[in-house]
Amino acid sequence: MKFIIQRDYLVRSVQDVMKAVSSRTTIPILTGIKLVTTNEGVTLTGSDSDVSIESFIPTEEAGDEIVEVKETGSIVLQARFFSEIVKKLPKDTVEIEVQSNLLTIIRSGKAEFNLNGLDAEEYPHLPQIEGNHGFSIPADLLKNMIRQTVFAVSTSETRPILTGVNWKVEDNTLQCIATDSHRLAMRTANIETENGGSYSAVIPGKSLNELSKILDDTTDLVDIVITENQVLFKTKHLLFFSRLLDGNYPDTSRLIPTESKTEIVLATKEFLQSIDRASLLAKEANNNVVKFTTMPEGVVEISSTSPEIGKVNEEIQSKSIDGEELKISFSAKYMMDALKALESSEIRISFTGAMRPFYIKALDDDTVFHLILPVRTY
Amino acid sequence: MKFIIQRDYLVRSVQDVMKAVSSRTTIPILTGIKLVTTNEGVTLTGSDSDVSIESFIPTEEAGDEIVEVKETGSIVLQARFFSEIVKKLPKDTVEIEVQSNLLTIIRSGKAEFNLNGLDAEEYPHLPQIEGNHGFSIPADLLKNMIRQTVFAVSTSETRPILTGVNWKVEDNTLQCIATDSHRLAMRTANIETENGGSYSAVIPGKSLNELSKILDDTTDLVDIVITENQVLFKTKHLLFFSRLLDGNYPDTSRLIPTESKTEIVLATKEFLQSIDRASLLAKEANNNVVKFTTMPEGVVEISSTSPEIGKVNEEIQSKSIDGEELKISFSAKYMMDALKALESSEIRISFTGAMRPFYIKALDDDTVFHLILPVRTY
Numbered sequence: 001m002k003f004i005i006q007r008d009y010l011v012r013s014v015q016d017v018m019k020a021v022s023s024r025t026t027i028p029i030l031t032g033i034k035l036v037t038t039n040e041g042v043t044l045t046g047s048d049s050d051v052s053i054e055s056f057i058p059t060e061e062a063g064d065e066i067v068e069v070k071e072t073g074s075i076v077l078q079a080r081f082f083s084e085i086v087k088k089l090p091k092d093t094v095e096i097e098v099q100s101n102l103l104t105i106i107r108s109g110k111a112e113f114n115l116n117g118l119d120a121e122e123y124p125h126l127p128q129i130e131g132n133h134g135f136s137i138p139a140d141l142l143k144n145m146i147r148q149t150v151f152a153v154s155t156s157e158t159r160p161i162l163t164g165v166n167w168k169v170e171d172n173t174l175q176c177i178a179t180d181s182h183r184l185a186m187r188t189a190n191i192e193t194e195n196g197g198s199y200s201a202v203i204p205g206k207s208l209n210e211l212s213k214i215l216d217d218t219t220d221l222v223d224i225v226i227t228e229n230q231v232l233f234k235t236k237h238l239l240f241f242s243r244l245l246d247g248n249y250p251d252t253s254r255l256i257p258t259e260s261k262t263e264i265v266l267a268t269k270e271f272l273q274s275i276d277r278a279s280l281l282a283k284e285a286n287n288n289v290v291k292f293t294t295m296p297e298g299v300v301e302i303s304s305t306s307p308e309i310g311k312v313n314e315e316i317q318s319k320s321i322d323g324e325e326l327k328i329s330f331s332a333k334y335m336m337d338a339l340k341a342l343e344s345s346e347i348r349i350s351f352t353g354a355m356r357p358f359y360i361k362a363l364d365d366d367t368v369f370h371l372i373l374p375v376r377t378y
Numbered sequence: 379m380k381f382i383i384q385r386d387y388l389v390r391s392v393q394d395v396m397k398a399v400s401s402r403t404t405i406p407i408l409t410g411i412k413l414v415t416t417n418e419g420v421t422l423t424g425s426d427s428d429v430s431i432e433s434f435i436p437t438e439e440a441g442d443e444i445v446e447v448k449e450t451g452s453i454v455l456q457a458r459f460f461s462e463i464v465k466k467l468p469k470d471t472v473e474i475e476v477q478s479n480l481l482t483i484i485r486s487g488k489a490e491f492n493l494n495g496l497d498a499e500e501y502p503h504l505p506q507i508e509g510n511h512g513f514s515i516p517a518d519l520l521k522n523m524i525r526q527t528v529f530a531v532s533t534s535e536t537r538p539i540l541t542g543v544n545w546k547v548e549d550n551t552l553q554c555i556a557t558d559s560h561r562l563a564m565r566t567a568n569i570e571t572e573n574g575g576s577y578s579a580v581i582p583g584k585s586l587n588e589l590s591k592i593l594d595d596t597t598d599l600v601d602i603v604i605t606e607n608q609v610l611f612k613t614k615h616l617l618f619f620s621r622l623l624d625g626n627y628p629d630t631s632r633l634i635p636t637e638s639k640t641e642i643v644l645a646t647k648e649f650l651q652s653i654d655r656a657s658l659l660a661k662e663a664n665n666n667v668v669k670f671t672t673m674p675e676g677v678v679e680i681s682s683t684s685p686e687i688g689k690v691n692e693e694i695q696s697k698s699i700d701g702e703e704l705k706i707s708f709s710a711k712y713m714m715d716a717l718k719a720l721e722s723s724e725i726r727i728s729f730t731g732a733m734r735p736f737y738i739k740a741l742d743d744d745t746v747f748h749l750i751l752p753v754r755t756y
Contacts, residue, residue, distance in 0.1 A: 310493035
């Protein structure tokens with residue numbers, strides 16, 4: 001294998017596939033990045049066996065030569081060193097050449113690295129994805145849907161299925177749901193599926209976080225294919241594979257209240273900042289719980305007490321309070337997470353009493369829904 | 379105590395004195411910030427007993443009212459909470475009031491915090507500094523002198539005196555020296571002392587690092603007073619006290635070579651980048667050693683080998699090589715630290731053989747001097 005490549009393209013590709021490489025893998029060859037050179041270009045692959053990322057660099061793009069392939073072939077190079085090296089090379093182009101015994105030469109200007117490579121034949125094969133459960137979403141929408149739900153997955157392995165986000169496709173609608181059983185985040189979007197049908201998959205939260213880091217904020221379409229145990233996200237030059245979580249995702253629809261007794265409309269930012277301040281002392285008492293009380297004339301009081309340190313009390317003016325008076329306690333963190341995921345300047349919170357889950361929606365947008373379970377303190 | 383203050387001034391002052399507050403102190407009251415209000419303004423103090431910082435906020439500056447003092451007095455507030463709270467308050471002004479039982483109210487807009495304070499009488503007194511070993515340096519020069527030497531202090535407590543920087547004043551010259559016994563950094567500057575005299579002190583590297591973070595990059599003079607066991611740095615509204623290290627600093631002058639056998643002039647940046655690349659593999663072998671070899675026609679070869687991973691080889695063109703041929707090995711980290719501390723675009727390295735310490739100076743500046751001990755590998 002021998003090729004000359006524009007360094008910027010190589011750096012970018014290496015950074016992308018590095019997202020899948022873990023230094024803690026039990027399979028030694030997966031600490032490496034696989035390079036395969038054909039006459040069409042260079043393909044880089046990184047994998048931790050849960051997530052695999054493949055990045056393709058074509059020989060030419062828009063008439064510019066990016067790669068000059070002198071000899072096709074393949075090699076696996078230590079990811080940690082290879083990525084550091086390409087970042088720090090002195091010139092704009094890099095020559096990579098595999099000599100005998102897998103010895104790989106990386107040349108740029110007067111700098112020359114000799115790296116001991118590994119046999120690419122020993123690198124695990126990527127999953128073969130052939131499914132007809134396919135649809136496409138613009139990259140920026142996909143990133144948003146991930147951001148607005150993935151924070152709510154469980155971080156505990158007690159119920160592994162809750163560490164993933166449930167993706168449900170039905171009637172040309174994609175619904176993403178995440179819950180750690182104390183709160184729930186849901187985001188819905190219209191999509192065009194190729195052949196209708198309804199199906200459901202649970203994608204690990206960790207995989208979605210990595211995917212989100214790689215995707216650009218463009219309206220370019222990402223093709224998504226879901227099979228029995230894998231999902232594939234496909235952009236122009238990138239393939240992102242993740243295994244799916246095994247098991248049935250709980251039916252969350254019955255958690256969602258069908259009635260409400262108190263409805264409050266608040267300015268999102270003011271409310272968020274107020275909860276943030278109240279949580280300064282709430283954190284100390286180690287449960288991060290704040291109290292939320294309706295007062296006369298549309299005022300809401302937010303308070304928190306930490307016996308050792310002191311207490312905090314704030315009043316904010318709501319846009320409206322309809323229905324019963326309310327005194328409720330909840331996790332400041334869950335509320336802040338939900339408020340940050342909402343993009344609207346005003347929100348409506350719908351309560352059904354101090355002991356029942358309540359939900360938060362944007363005033364002008366039905367696609368995002370957050371549910372929080374209160375904490376009993378009264 | 380009761381006063382109203384512009385929040386920005388309070389935030390800045392709290393941030394400054396926080397630099398001295400440690401959460402790991404064995405004296406509980408030192409986890410707090412002391413506030414003292416007089417008719418002239420508010421003084422904040424933070425201390426970990428090694429370093430103490432006092433920041434003064436005057437009632438007025440350039441005709442603007444900054445503090446409105448309603449009642450003088452004092453209190454100690456938990457630093458961690460107080461600093462977080464003032465940062466997040468909703469309005470531009472803050473009212474702070476101490477009520478009975480040291481209960482302190484912090485009000486801003488509709489937000490109200492009640493914090494349990496501590497008795498300011500129990501806060502340790504700051505050292506009384508009355509010395510006549512005084513001089514002044516512009517803040518930006520002081521920061522530079524710290525930056526160019528403090529990195530070379532020892533991080534090991536085996537010889538505690540080496541964790542400090544030796545400041546020597548003699549003949550209107552200030553010399554700062556730091557060494558960890560493997561390398562040495564020295565920076566000299568002309569100063570105006572009040573009454574001549576020569577003296578020497580060892581200031582903890584940690585204290586200098588904190589001082590450096592607080593100082594602005596201005597040409598405003600910093601007054602420096604050194605006593606038997608304390609040093610005081612004084613700016614317009616800030617007092618920074620540090621204890622000095624006990625003991626005699628080793629005489630480093632005999633370490634400095636008086637002759638040289640090989641002199642090499644190099645472009646700083648190119649050399650730094652080249653060492654940086656070579657160290658990528660050197661780090662793995664865990665000693666971070668690179669080889670430096672003179673070649674014909676003014677070429678210098680830099681190389682490093684890590685048996686497991688591979689090797690790297692680079693050639694750089696020197697500006698000149700005078701004297702004997704040379705093959706020497708040294709720590710890439712020490713060399714990079716020294717090169718980063720030099721501000722010149724070209725440097726001269728003076729060697730006296732492969733086994734002897736060598737020194738690096740800027741080509742056009744005699745105030746900075748770095749010495750590195752080689753590593754025996756040949």
